[in-house]
Amino acid sequence: MRRIVVISDIQIPFEDKRALRNVIQFIGEYQPDEVLQIGDLVDYPAPSRWSAGTRAEFEGNVIRDSEYTKKVFLGPLRDAYDGPVRILEGNHDERPRKYLASRAPALAAEDTYYRFESLLDFQSFEVEKAEPYYPVAPGWVAIHGHESPGMSQVPGATARLKAVKAGTSVIMGHTHRLAISPHTTGHNGKLTTIYGFEVGHLMDVRQAGYLKNGPANWQTGFGILYAGKYGATPHAIPVERDGSFVVEGQRYGEIKRVSGKFAPRKGEAA
Secondary structure, three states, X not given: OEEEEEEOOOOEOOEOHHHHHHHHHHHHHHOOOEEEEOOOOXXXXXXXOOOOOOHHHHOOOHXXXXXXXXXXXXXXXXXXOOOOEEEOOOOOOOHHHXXXXXXXXXXXXXXXXXXXXXXXXXXXXXXXXXXOOEEEEOOEEEOOOOOOOOOOOOOOHHHHHHHHHHOOEEEEOOOOOXXXXXXXXXXXXXXXXXXXXXXXXXXXXHHOOOOOOOOXXXXXXXXXXXXXXXXXXXXXXXXXXXXOEEEOOEEEOOOOEEOOEEOOOOOOOO
16 A cells, blocks of 8 residues: 655744654655645745734745755755655745735736745755645545635544535645544445544644644644555554654654663764
């Protein structure tokens, strides 16, 4: 079966550094058949509606954040993995393009530089930009999740509702929640089940300044699809507070203690 690793909502430069580093290292060891990042790879806070009219709007960090994303994600990922990588554009990723279109439409009409794929130099990293409802596996499509309205506070419910509307299983991000939610129809024992799969996030929630009223119902994690000829089986991979996680019975990124002290990493002196 094809093994497809799906990650979302890293929100660079607000990434969970340890979790992201462990996931990239895992990809290098696991060598999946495809890596799919389904949106909000970059946060781009400066050209957001939240920054309008504030000092943050004029800080000009779009280029800085794009270069940093290449340094902490695209470069390390390509050092570890040379297989197919596809990325969808999320609502945060599209902020520079939309900001230019709304504030300077005469320039936006001819601009290519502030497009997501140009800012991150997809061509040099041999990354393909995937379009919404990308057919990631038989019977499955991938979206970021902002393409149509509606969001539930229940993990998995947003993806399930979008799957029902689309008539096919949906894997998505956007909600920052980690869950698989099935929907079955049919009668007389002839049943069909489709799935909504939300793959969590890899953001450092301490950097989410808009969560002023307490923690949101978010879960750190990512997803794996095991894709066969006629369908795919989803697996949700929760990431623990220390950045570690378990895939197929093996823990990745585990922090071990020896006599109350942290054990040295492989290759490091004690």
